[in-house]
Amino acid sequence: MSALLTVFDLLLTLTLLGLALVTVTSREPRRAVILFIAFGLLLALVWARLRAPDLALAEAAIGAGLSGALMLAAARRASGRKTSPAEESDTEDAP
Template sequence: MSELLLLFDLLLTVTLLVLATAAIMSREPRRAVILYIAFGLLLALVWARLRAPDLALAEAAIGAGLSGALMLAAARRATAAKRQHASQPGTKGETS
């Protein structure tokens, strides 16, 4: 049984590394936030695996839930502001 748990822990570690790298490298803010939320949920599972249920609940609620929702709202507003700026006349050729 311990080999199975070791394999699970290894898979969890690799998945966390892949999610972290993908979130950092993502050029789309919405995709980066979604990957960050997935990372936070898996990290909550890691805390539960380490027998720290208080940290697992805090990570799931605050790290993935609240922070993720706030970042999704910010990404949505940033995208809307970018579209509005691009649709204004005279701003097509300018760079910020």
């Protein structure tokens, strides 16, 4: 049983590292936020494996839930802006 848990912990660690790398290198804000939420949920599982249920619940609720929802809203607002600041100044000068 101990060997199986060791393999699970190793797989969880590698998945977390891979997910963190993909999240940081993502070019699309919405995709990065969704990957961040998945990272937070897996991190909550890590805290649970480390027998820290208070941290696991806090990570799931605040880290993945609340922060993820706020970042999704921010990414949605940011993607709504189609023009760059330079284009906005050009349109203001036009008659």
